[in-house]
Amino acid sequence: MSVDSDPDMFSSQTTVASNWSKDERSQKDTFNWAMEMMSHGQYLPLKSQASLNLEDLQYSTKMYYIRQARLACEIVCESIAPSQGIELLTQVYQSMKLKTAETKKKDAVTDTIISAYKKAEDYTTKVQILSLIVEKYSKSELLSFIEGLTIYKIDAARKYASTHGPGQYVTPPKITRLRLSKQKIHHFIEFISAPCYLQVVGFGSRHLKLSSGLTVKVPKVIRTMIASRLITAYNNYCKDNTILPPCRATQYKIIKACAASQLKSLHGLDNYISDGMESIDTLKKVVSNLGTKGLQTSKVSDLIQSLDTLKLHLKNEFRSHLSTESDCSQHCMHFALSEKGCEHTHSNICQPCDRMYQIRDEIQNVMTSNFSNIEIQEKEELEHDILVSTEKNLGLEGSFY
Numbered sequence: 300m301s302v303d304s305d306p307d308m309f310s311s312q313t314t315v316a317s318n319w320s321k322d323e324r325s326q327k328d329t330f331n332w333a334m335e336m337m338s339h340g341q342y343l344p345l346k347s348q349a350s351l352n353l354e355d356l357q358y359s360t361k362m363y364y365i366r367q368a369r370l371a372c373e374i375v376c377e378s379i380a381p382s383q384g385i386e387l388l389t390q391v392y393q394s395m396k397l398k399t400a401e402t403k404k405k406d407a408v409t410d411t412i413i414s415a416y417k418k419a420e421d422y423t424t425k426v427q428i429l430s431l432i433v434e435k436y437s438k439s440e441l442l443s444f445i446e447g448l449t450i451y452k453i454d455a456a457r458k459y460a461s462t463h464g465p466g467q468y469v470t471p472p473k474i475t476r477l478r479l480s481k482q483k484i485h486h487f488i489e490f491i492s493a494p495c496y497l498q499v500v501g502f503g504s505r506h507l508k509l510s511s512g513l514t515v516k517v518p519k520v521i522r523t524m525i526a527s528r529l530i531t532a533y534n535n536y537c538k539d540n541t542i543l544p545p546c547r548a549t550q551y552k553i554i555k556a557c558a559a560s561q562l563k564s565l566h567g568l569d570n571y572i573s574d575g576m577e578s579i580d581t582l583k584k585v586v587s588n589l590g591t592k593g594l595q596t597s598k599v600s601d602l603i604q605s606l607d608t609l610k611l612h613l614k615n616e617f618r619s620h621l622s623t624e625s626d627c628s629q630h631c632m633h634f635a636l637s638e639k640g641c642e643h644t645h646s647n648i649c650q651p652c653d654r655m656y657q658i659r660d661e662i663q664n665v666m667t668s669n670f671s672n673i674e675i676q677e678k679e680e681l682e683h684d685i686l687v688s689t690e691k692n693l694g695l696e697g698s699f700y
Contacts, residue, residue, distance in 0.1 A: 338374045405444060413445055429456035431466045483545055487553055490533050496524055526554045532616060578688035579610045585684050589665060605658055612651040620649070659689050
């Protein structure tokens, strides 16, 4: 008997096969079939289903399921609202987010903590109180609970909780302050206000506000030395006279409080200093010129280093060594100004000051011994530069007395 001759038998066999296929079709196959129908073959079939918790999956596997789920949701929303699938998906996500936020409500303990947070006055106490609940709620929930709260403060509270513990009190560090006597302050101010370090300008004025609230008008002044070198000179002076100076930080604060402009250019204000510094640069050029004519490199380096040391001494240290009763002839103001009645002896010699004459003699000896065949005109020019530079250095020393 053929199948064609018995149509009822054929219909029965087809129905059995269809029921068998529905029973045997897995959930994954059903999902792939539905997605293929809705996407018209554009959806890539799902290869497998998650058999473990999502948190236990590998990162690549987890991201694969997230991509497949997102694409499936987009296809479903596009089928429900053609050409508006993305907008519908966004509104669905927002409604789920609001529903989740509504389910998580504040408890009585949280209300008490928030009330204590609002009553706190200083920043540290607020962060300490906020650290009790920052791990329990998300940032968006905390922002909705407390008006005026910022994300920065939430991060600070979470850092506080992880470092010290939620709500733990941290003992502030003990700060020890040493009281400075008025005598030390007056001694330091006297030193930095000496005429050799402070020059009064012929125009302009400043207003100093005292701690009592009184404002005093003072003439505008210019400080001839930077703060660091001024402090170094004062510390050296205290060391020579066995005086205990304030710490450097305190000295910087006092100098900052004693407002004064910083001297940037000496031309037109003190030509002796300007010419003296320029003369040392001229001597350095003379030494460098001799180096190009065959003078040993080590000798050139030694002479230039000595000139730099002399320049630093004359610019910063020399004026602090001057005294009316110094036992050094270069530092005695009575002796330098040819004052009569100098009642003490001059038994010491200042090595840096005496070095100026030694450098001059060394350069002249080098020119005579090593460069006897130098042209007469060029030799006369070098000797003239040395003589003029030495005179300017002497003029610089005399300007400090």
